[in-house]
Amino acid sequence: MKATKRYSLTQLLLSALLGMTLTLAAVTAFLWFALGPESLTLLEAWGIVNTRFVGEYDKETAIDSALEGMVKGLGDRWSYYVNEEQNIAQRQRRNNSYVGIGVTVDYADPRGLKLLAVKKDGPAWEAGLRPEEIITAVDGVSLAGEEAQQKGVDLIQGEEGTTVRLTVLNPAGESREVEAIRAAIQNESVTSYELLEGGVGYVALANFYSGSADQLNAAVDDLVEQGATALIFDMRNNGGGYVHELTQMLDHLLPEGSIFSAWGREGRMEVTQSDESCVDLPMVTLVNANTYSAAEFFAAQLKESVGASIVGEPTSGKGFSQQSIELMNGGALNISTGKYATGAGVSLVGTGLPLDEEIILDEVQGAALQAGLLSREEDLQLQKAMELLSR
Numbered sequence: 001m002k003a004t005k006r007y008s009l010t011q012l013l014l015s016a017l018l019g020m021t022l023t024l025a026a027v028t029a030f031l032w033f034a035l036g037p038e039s040l041t042l043l044e045a046w047g048i049v050n051t052r053f054v055g056e057y058d059k060e061t062a063i064d065s066a067l068e069g070m071v072k073g074l075g076d077r078w079s080y081y082v083n084e085e086q087n088i089a090q091r092q093r094r095n096n097s098y099v100g101i102g103v104t105v106d107y108a109d110p111r112g113l114k115l116l117a118v119k120k121d122g123p124a125w126e127a128g129l130r131p132e133e134i135i136t137a138v139d140g141v142s143l144a145g146e147e148a149q150q151k152g153v154d155l156i157q158g159e160e161g162t163t164v165r166l167t168v169l170n171p172a173g174e175s176r177e178v179e180a181i182r183a184a185i186q187n188e189s190v191t192s193y194e195l196l197e198g199g200v201g202y203v204a205l206a207n208f209y210s211g212s213a214d215q216l217n218a219a220v221d222d223l224v225e226q227g228a229t230a231l232i233f234d235m236r237n238n239g240g241g242y243v244h245e246l247t248q249m250l251d252h253l254l255p256e257g258s259i260f261s262a263w264g265r266e267g268r269m270e271v272t273q274s275d276e277s278c279v280d281l282p283m284v285t286l287v288n289a290n291t292y293s294a295a296e297f298f299a300a301q302l303k304e305s306v307g308a309s310i311v312g313e314p315t316s317g318k319g320f321s322q323q324s325i326e327l328m329n330g331g332a333l334n335i336s337t338g339k340y341a342t343g344a345g346v347s348l349v350g351t352g353l354p355l356d357e358e359i360i361l362d363e364v365q366g367a368a369l370q371a372g373l374l375s376r377e378e379d380l381q382l383q384k385a386m387e388l389l390s391r
Contacts, residue, residue, distance in 0.1 A: 240293025
């Protein structure tokens with residue numbers, strides 16, 4: 001009978017150590033060639049922090065800060081990092097839904113969050129909040145100062161059905177306490193549309209997120225049925241959204257031809273085409289400094305394809321598309337992964353939109369527009385658009 005050879009404990013440990021060393025070397029080599037030596041520096045720094053740093057720290061906060069710094073180092077104003085909580089809120093917003101109280105705020109007042117708009121029949125409206133008031137505290141936490149303001153929206157949002165206590169300052173300087181019950185808020189991309197005098201159809205679009213194309217196309221069709229002889233598209237304060245929503249709108253409105261060009265890191269260009277079905281009416285697009293991304297290209301393509309005039313303020317000239325990439329920690333990298341241009345290949349980077357009429361609203365008018373309080377008669381940009389269509 002042949003004896004079976006046995007290995008000593010030392011030999012087994014050495015074998016395991018050799019295997020781990022080879023595995024580590026393989027992983028290191030992969031990172032070196034696939035991601036570059038810089039990736040090893042990041043891992044090295046994190047290892048030093050974990051093994052040498054003497055102070056107390058929160059690992060999640062440290063990782064969030066490192067990721068924020070890395071994206072900031074790209075030098076791209078359109079790329080950014082969001083942590084897990086911000087990522088959840090971002091997904092909800094892009095679905096045109098979120099849990100909150102139904103308010104739009106800005107950070108201009110150091111006392112707290114100023115209400116630009118309050119969704120009618122929403123929790124804030126039912127609690128008595130109105131535009132121009134200021135939320136100075138949430139559940140007793142002061143919102144005074146820039147840092148506190150940035151956290152204010154997160155404090156207001158929460159689980160559906162829970163109560164939030166707000167300290168509110170009205171324009172007369174009087175303070176009061178109100179309670180609002182958080183609810184699921186469904187935002188409408190088309191915030192308003194109507195048939196104005198002279199048969200001019202007006203459509204205001206807030207974003208290009210989920211469902212926006214269906215809403216805009218339905219609004220346009222309804223206006224046409226009502227007898228619209230021209231159209232004004234209000235893209236002011238529209239931060240953009242999804243390219244596929246944009247191209248669905250353009251395909252519905254424009255005649256056959258190229259309506260959008262895009263290319264990625266590999267340099268291969270893809271051009272989106274519109275079919276021959278279209279809305280054959282004169283058009284004008286309203287824009288301002290807060291008209292970004294898809295909203296800019298909506299105006300640019302209408303001008304390129306059918307000569308639609310552009311009225312308003314100079315825009316930023318955004319020409320990069322971002323992809324939101326989920327991370328293991330629940331956060332997401334939102335980084336520029338593509339470039340885009342009009343159907344004819346015209347980029348807006350460095351130039352913005354080619355305005356036909358530059359009309360600047362003053363600070364008071366701009367705030368009223370944002371809050372939905374600017375009357376048609378006082379809206380100089382809208383009046384200029386009406387004038388262009390009447391010629």
